[in-house]
Amino acid sequence: MVEELALAEDAVAACVDAPAWALPEHELIAALDVAHRLQQRLAAVTLTLIRELDGRGTARTQGASCTAVWLRERLRLTIPAARRLIDLATALDAGNPGIRQALADGHITPDQARVISDTATTVQTTAGTEAADKAVGVLTDWARQFDPTLLRKLGTRILDHVAPDIADAAAQAALEAEARRATRDRHLTLSEQTDGRLRLTGTLDAEAAGLFRAAIDPLTSPSGPDDSRSPGQRRHDALAEVCRLALRTGELPDSGGDPAQIVVTTTYDALTATLGAGTLDTGLQLTPETVRRLACDATLLPAVLGGAGQVLDVGRQRRLITGPLRRALVLRDRGCAFPGCDRPPRWCDAHHIRHWADGGPTSLTNAVLLCGHHHRHLHHSDWTVQLAGDGHPEFIPPAWLDPEQVPRRNHYHRRT
Structure with missing residues (x-):
């Protein structure tokens, strides 16, 4: 399979720089159709490989928490x-061999395949396997004419075509299935941008959407005739205000043993002169004006760092990795330090590099921040961790994974 895919890759690569401008219009259209069909065929191969890797547990064997990661x-x-x-x-x-074959033949796209699969599952639950097979055939034919959105809408009444005697009773089941899919597909993604801002994208299920609107709608109306904010800006400010209200309740869970708080990182020169720009423990940058404003009604915890980002002074150390020592660890590691993990500090435990039972001290130089999965993985695998010359953790993979055992670092958390 690898050799065949390599040949296909070479053939596609040869087309990348081909002079498309020299083709007549009908050949351009034909080439587009072939390229699109090839995408679907490759998608079928990719899904087959992913399913096999997921079934073998390759992800966990190589240290990831799941196949998606x-x-x-x-x-x-x-x-x-x-x-x-x-x-x-x-x-x-x-x-669903029929759906897979349609994808492999280049007749449907992965998004259409997802719609057909979801609909067939609902039909099978309500009307049995025979009706589900008929539904796959009908929807596959419709996929030649309709995009995934229209295909899903048509699928809500597919029983009218494949099992009209139970169509009405099954319509309710279809609605319930749609609700389950909404629950399954709910997510919120926070994407950090280069200038320190966050982009929020996601899909809320019906209940969360109702809660969200109930929380921000009262705060999104213009504050007066001179309010020049756009609707989007008002929603942004409303969300920020909801977060402030939640923090003020004092009822939020602790973050790794500490209450919700602001940690401002600065250099020694800035600390002894004028307050400079701040960095939160999440890695986000704040302007000096924002830092001063937040400091008016929040606990400010100054931390002094050396040139390479080592923590020089955050207060008295304690026996457990809590309080000032944990804050120092958060400032250094920014989150789970295991390579490839993006878990934030509040999801992490403090791990003794040299185990406490073996006489290891509770100190910054003997600690590393790890999420629950990678904390367990480190204890039960051949991975090892050490501090590099610059004071930041690096992980040595087992020889079976990397014979040269080149140290690896986490690149998801920005370093000071």
Whole structure:
């Protein structure tokens, strides 16, 4: 298979720089059709490979918490995109050979395949396997004319075509299935941009959408005739105000043993002169004006760092990795330090590099921040961790994974 795919890759590569401008219009259209069909065929192969890797547990064997995280690292996918591929690969492997064949033949797209699979599952639950097979055939034919959105709408009444005697009773089941899919597909993605801002994208299920609107709608109206904010800006400010209200309740869970708080990182020179720009423990940058404003009604915890980002002074150390020592660890590691993990500090435990039971001290030089999965993985695998010369953690993979055992670092958390 690898050799065949390599040949196909070479053939596609040869077309990349081909002079498309020299082709007449009908050949351009024909080439587009072939390229599109080839995409679908490759998608079918990709799903087959993903299903096999997921079934073998390759991700956990190589240290990832799940296949979606492993695919993100391997293929540079987003987690939602990776999960959608895994779900589709699992669905097609679970008894939908007709859908898989249509995808392999280049007749449908992965998005259409997902719609057909979801609809067939609903039909099978309500009307049995025979009706589900008929539904796959009908929807596959419709897929030649309709995009995934229209195909899903048509699928809500597919029983009118394949099982009209139970169509009305099954319509309710279809609505319930749609609600379950909404619950399954709910997600919120926070994407950090280069200037320190966050981009929020996601899909809320009906209940969360109602809660969200109930919380921000009262805060989104213009504050007066001179309010020049756009609707989007008012929603942004409303969300920020909801977060402030939640923090003021004092009822939020602790973050790794500490209450919700602001940690401002600065250099020694800036600390002894004028307050400079601040960095939160999440890695986001704040302007000096924002830092001063937040400091008016929040606990300010100054931390002094050396040139390479080592923590020089955050207060008295304690026996456990809590308080000032944990804050120092958060400032240094920014989150789970295991390579490829993006878990934030509040999801992490403090791990003794040299175990406490073996006489290891509770100190910054003997600690590393790890999420629950990678904390367990480090204890039960051949991975080892050490501090490099610059004071930051690096992980040595087992020889079976990397014979040269080149140290690896986490690149998801920005370093000071």
